[in-house]
Amino acid sequence: MSFKSLLARHEAVLVFVILFEVILFQVLGRNFLTERNFSNVFRHSVEIGLLAVAMTPVILTGGIDLSVGSMMGLCAVLFGMMVNALGMDPWVAAALAVASGALGGGINATLITRLNLPPLIVTLGTFSLFRGLAEALTKGAESFSGFPASFLALGNSTVAGLPAQIWVFFAVAAGIWFLVHRTTFGRSFRAIGYAPEGARYAGIPVARNTGLAYVIAGAVAGLAAVILVARLGEARANAGIGYELLAITAVVLGGVSIFGGSGTVFGTFLGWIALAILNNGLTRISDFKIMDQTVASVARELSGLLTGLLLLTALAIGASIKTLAVRRARQQPIPLSKPDPATP
């Protein structure tokens, strides 16, 4: 059984998980399969989707980026300050916020690739650093609002039947997919994650390519911050709190190995959809009763529990399919020990 088809199996598992969720929430919930709710599913999770697709190259190289959620907070605040205090055009400010994100990613990249520090430790540091900076800039309490309607449309309007920001997500996801799966440069991510030494001997500029994965993650975090601000109409230091873990969950759920070296952007995409539907679906179960107790009051609390269950179940199913396949492959040579009269 080839490696590629194993991956395909993981994605097939995810497709069934998604189907199961859709049927479950349609039966138990109210207004689940409606146009408005369909928009909500994506509108509310685009930021996490962006972080997840940008996190994929990082995890493929065998790294991790815990700082993207905090980066969103920092970029949101910077964006707010540029528009409100400096009177900048929101689109120029948005571009600068994305650039700031890339710069922040560059700090991660430098520390990780030049000083050879572990990504977990470096981004744990910048996780606190970026959030702390955002809080310091706003003294923890200040927030920015009053953005022009043309900018808020990015977060609240509909383009061709879908929320405006989903098109931005599609563009970014397609770009990262192309990079990872269709360019030599992007393929090096998996090579680095699979065997960094081997990649180096193969002539891949490991440090440069690894570093770029963090820069991309930072820039996309900046973009996610801009989209979040456009949706909420307010920029605050606590934007994106906890999003890094949800993004990592989507990536791992999508079948990307946390040790690096294997996984696909499409897998991450499916992992993100499964998470987004779960979180939205739980809020749809608002008049479902168990023992005269309305489930509405616990739905949100269940979301963490079920996210964990979903992740572990999907990984367990994926792993057992893999184990079974390996066992079957091992069993195959057995007939060879007893010579088959039919074979020459």
Added chain:
Amino acid sequence: MKRKSFIVSLLILAALPLASCKKSEPKGNLTIALLPKSKGNQYFVTCEKGARAAAAELGAELLFDGPINSDPAKQNEIVENWITDGVDVIVAACENKDSISTALRKAQEAGIKVVTYDADAQPDARSFFVNQATAQGIGEQLIDTAAALTGGEGEFAIITGTLTAANLNEWIKFIKVRQAEKYPNMKLVDTKPCDDQKDKAQQEATNLLSAHPNLKAIIGVCSPSVPGAAEAIKQAGKAGAVKLVGLGLPSENSAYVKEGVTQAVILWNVEELGYLSVMAGAALAKGELAPGATEFTAGKLGKMKVEGDNVILGRPFVFTKENIDQFDF
């Protein structure tokens, strides 16, 4: 295999918007959605208790949901989900004024009536704000309670948060006005800031007690000042001799109140705030409360005053030794 799964998932995605089949069953009664700043906070759990009572009286369905962490996007998502559900009324306590206003405006566009309580949104994002207490109500209740305890005479001091806090200064202003008007035999000897810290309040109270041996009462206008001053009075052995009243949560003061160090804690009745907010939302939906109204009938609370676009809960509630155990926020 891979291509097949890709096609299957595309089909699912394509089917999602098309399959808009399940509609919410039409309900005869109102569906009212109550949004707290955060769900686990005892203050809002108490609001919910009052809100449930109001919904039961109205025969309305009450949805209660709120964020459980500090993600600022959560309140908006909850409101947008309620828009999808087609609720009739949203009653919201706003954590982030500007961002929640974005979602509340969308709700209004969808024909949902919006009322805010506890913390207001932008005025154009809601019809009415249920105001838990006016500055005048708080100031007057504080000085009236202190006067009742001291017999309306003697020296008193105020411990405030910071000397620049606008709301606290507003309350102190009304304390002074009321005292000059009704209690001419009382004398304000000092106003000290505690920087919203309990231990600073304790220190300031200790200083006040030694600087003014004839002090009859201390009024704490910020919540850390009340337990702080109580500790100072207790340690100075002046419990009962120097009366202490202040603004704060019953729970953080109940020990001192029961010991007789703090005589009264003042806060609005939180359960009634939840009750009134739901009643106001329902009245708005039924057309009984419209812009320009000066009063409306809120169930068991009777006629409530409306000032502009503020529905006023009325005078704050006084928590004493006798009743403090009935409240758990």
